[in-house]
Amino acid sequence: MTLVATLIANERRPAITDAVLAEARAVLATDHQPRILHGEVAAELLVPGDAAAAPALARRLRAAFAAEPIDVAVLPGGRHRRKRLFLADMDSTMIEQECIDELADTIGLRARVSAITERAMRGEIAFEPALRERVALLRDLPLDTIDALIRERITRTPGGRILVQTLKAHGAHTCLVSGGFTLFTGPIAAMIGFDEAHATTLGVRDGRLTGTVEEPIVGKETKRATLIALRSRLGLDPAETLAVGDGANDLDMLGEAGLGVAFRAKPKVAAAARVQIEHGDLTALLYLQGYAASEFVD
Structure with a gap:
């Protein structure tokens, strides 16, 4: 299974910079390039792993960006996304x-x-x-x-x-x-x-x-x-x-x-x-x- 990590900011305060995405890739230990959903407002990264790993990965991302105006989620991909x-x-x-x-x-x-x-x-x-x-x-x-x-x-x-x-x-x-x-x-x-x-x-x-x-x-x-x-x-x-x-x-x-x-x-x-x-x-x-x-x- 592949998980999807999503990083979201507010359009009034864009925060998903190249540096943020590079740090997210390092935290998640993923080789996948980010998919930009909206400028510096939202992006996602594919992460190898199963659903059981998602909560721990999400906690790691939140800890990494605790000082930033960024919401994070790690969820299963797949046909019911x-x-x-x-x-x-x-x-x-x-x-x-x-x-x-x-x-x-x-x-x-x-x-x-x-x-x-x-x-x-x-x-x-x-x-x-x-x-x-x-x-x-x-x-x-x-x-x-x-x-x-x-x-x-x-x-x-x-x-x-x-x-x-x-x-x-x-x-x-x-x-x-x-x-x-x-x-x-x-x-x-x-x-x-x-x-x-x-x-x-x-x-x-x-x-x-x-x-x-x-x-x-x-x-x-x-x-x-x-x-x-x-x-x-x-x-x-x-x-x-x-x-x-x-x-x-x-x-x-x-x-x-x-x-x-x-x-x-x-x-x-x-x-x-x-x-x-x-x-x-x-x-x-x-x-x-x-x-x-x-x-x-x-």
Whole structure:
């Protein structure tokens, strides 16, 4: 088996220089020449070895470039490298905000709600009761507040639309799956171009939030179950699946995916995921699959 070592920087801070690539070749003890995926932003090297050797090689690369703004991954090559099913978390992954915190901010409760959000995403408290507690504080909030938030405050994470559009152009099915709310995922999934979206439904009456959520809440079990159901529906091998997220409620989904990526994630999630992206934007997930920037679609 041949492994592929991928080095990724951010387009705003290119760092994959000739010197970096020479050092990577030495660390990996490979004679293969690097394949440049995008200038000084991303490159990959072939490394002889089997899957069991990948974690140790990745640790060596991280140690070598610990002081550099470079993400590294060592993954198997082969026919399932390019994925055919992609599932993504929404808040702090495909968008840069936590929607419930933004809602709370409109009524002066951001600090209180965001503290609960942070603990839930770190896995310090259970997700479902934490969500109910936060939603209860939003009772009587007008629905048009959500439209204004999406329009004025929500920003897409750089690279997200290119990621989804490129995967779709190459035959992948894409799904946004969020512990957040359908009132957000519907418009946001459409903006980015996802094929479908799954999220929690907020209670609504007379144009206002009731402070309740409808069951089931999309927690970690539901996210994993959604991946399994879509994989089965599409007749895919587990290795053909890709998932990305940042919070503790994403862990089961990331673990079930053929490739689970922790994106600027909480420490517990980063420690458990196969790949961690801290410096690159969401196009990093394309480089991990061997896509060159010249293949990107937007």
